[in-house]
Amino acid sequence: MSERHHAYRSSRTALFSLLSLLAVAALMLLLAPAQSVLAQPAPAGGPQSSNIFDHPSEGPDTQAERQVKQPGNNAPVWRAVNSTQSHFTTLPANEGGVLIQPAGEGWRQLRNGPITQWGGWTLVAMLIIVIAFYLIRGTMRLSSAPTGRMIERFSVVERLAHWSTAITFVILAISGMLMLFGKHVVLPVFGYSAFAVLANISKSLHNFIGPVFSLSIIVTFILFVKDNFPQKGDMDWITRFGGLFSRNAHIPTGRFNAGEKIWFWGGLTLLGIIMTITGFILDFPNFQQTRGQMQLAWTWHAIAAVLFILGAMGHIYMGTLGMEGAFKAMRTGRVDEAWAREHHEYWYNDVKAGRVTAERGTPAGAADRPEGQQPA
Numbered sequence: 563m564s565e566r567h568h569a570y571r572s573s574r575t576a577l578f579s580l581l582s583l584l585a586v587a588a589l590m591l592l593l594a595p596a597q598s599v600l601a602q603p604a605p606a607g608g609p610q611s612s613n614i615f616d617h618p619s620e621g622p623d624t625q626a627e628r629q630v631k632q633p634g635n636n637a638p639v640w641r642a643v644n645s646t647q648s649h650f651t652t653l654p655a656n657e658g659g660v661l662i663q664p665a666g667e668g669w670r671q672l673r674n675g676p677i678t679q680w681g682g683w684t685l686v687a688m689l690i691i692v693i694a695f696y697l698i699r700g701t702m703r704l705s706s707a708p709t710g711r712m713i714e715r716f717s718v719v720e721r722l723a724h725w726s727t728a729i730t731f732v733i734l735a736i737s738g739m740l741m742l743f744g745k746h747v748v749l750p751v752f753g754y755s756a757f758a759v760l761a762n763i764s765k766s767l768h769n770f771i772g773p774v775f776s777l778s779i780i781v782t783f784i785l786f787v788k789d790n791f792p793q794k795g796d797m798d799w800i801t802r803f804g805g806l807f808s809r810n811a812h813i814p815t816g817r818f819n820a821g822e823k824i825w826f827w828g829g830l831t832l833l834g835i836i837m838t839i840t841g842f843i844l845d846f847p848n849f850q851q852t853r854g855q856m857q858l859a860w861t862w863h864a865i866a867a868v869l870f871i872l873g874a875m876g877h878i879y880m881g882t883l884g885m886e887g888a889f890k891a892m893r894t895g896r897v898d899e900a901w902a903r904e905h906h907e908y909w910y911n912d913v914k915a916g917r918v919t920a921e922r923g924t925p926a927g928a929a930d931r932p933e934g935q936q937p938a
């Protein structure tokens with residue numbers, strides 16, 4: 563083999579080796595990002611279509627490259643962490659591969675924006691309406707004199723069910739409002755430490771009382787449902803707004819008027835079901851709920867809670883200041899015959915005619931004496 567041929571061969575080999583070296587280097591350069599991607603176990607969603615570190619506007623931008631360009635800058639990592647893609651993690655949690663859930667920011671803005679603002683001002687508006695109504699209309703008094711004859715309106719069991727519903731509801735409403743609006747109305751007044759204590763107590767009370775409320779509304783539903791179906795007089799009551807805007811209006815109804823029935827089906831039943839389902843999802847987060855499911859349950863819970871409190875404000879007003887004798891009915895279980903005839907005439911007729919059981923176990927005594935009469 564001539565020297566020239568030998569020189570040619572060795573330069574070709576050198577060139578080849580050089581080229582191979584260059585090729586290997588280029589390959590390695592090409593594979594490097596792929597390597598780092600491949601080094602990560604495949605995310606649950608299958609192989610990545612694009613380089614997760616790539617910045618759409620800045621092109622390929624691996625963490626390794628960013629470390630060279632801007633040491634200490636972890637933007638590519640945080641872009642990956644803040645994406646909806648699930649990445650490998652040893653965290654044994656449902657959706658553990660999604661460290662930051664972008665939709666959570668949307669939920670946070672909904673919570674702190676429309677729900678807090680609209681919810682809060684609607685409740686304030688309802689309070690002003692109830693106070694204005696009381697100042698203008700006043701308590702609805704009986705137009706006929708009490709007879710002194712008392713009849714049973716609520717049995718002991720019915721009153722127990724109602725008051726456990728009422729008391730747990732009021733605790734849940736106050737603690738819930740403190741958790742939602744407390745930052746805006748309590749914190750500026752009482753300061754961080756006091757608010758922290760109040761918020762903590764509210765959260766614990768809310769979590770424990772919630773299931774008791776749900777149980778109470780189920781019992782109240784079972785006890786009262788039979789008298790809450792549509793009856794003669796309901797439409798008349800609705801079209802005349804229950805006589806709320808006219809003096810001495812007499813609208814005959816059954817045991818419960820249409821307003822009470824709307825509260826029973828719309829409040830106790832429908833909103834009660836929504837609050838119970840969403841409340842249990844939030845209260846017991848150990849069924850692999852995702853953050854998205856918890857946020858959805860929270861959103862339903864908060865909106866239904868505001869509607870429930872709005873309805874309860876009307877019910878509580880009518881059940882205390884709004885109507886003479888109403889509160890006594892649910893406290894003692896008995897009403898004067900004049901009250902029954904004036905407010906629930908068809909029910910009164912049924913009791914008098916014996917179509918409805920008159921006595922279901924409310925003990926006679928203090929409740930049977932007309933207002934203000936001393937025991938013999």
Ligand code: HEM
Pocket residue numbers: 715724727728729731732779782786790817818822823825826829830874877878880881882888889890891892
């Ligand atoms: C402090 C709060 C409350 C007060 C003062 C109150 C007061 C009253 C009063 C006086 C009655 C008797 C009305 C009548 O004789 O027709 C009544 C009935 C009733 N209340 Fe309440 N209540 C309160 C809270 C609640 C709550 C939170 C609920 C449900 C979530 C509720 C559900 C009912 C039901 C279902 C009835 C029977 C009427 C019907 O079934 O249509 N109450 N309430």
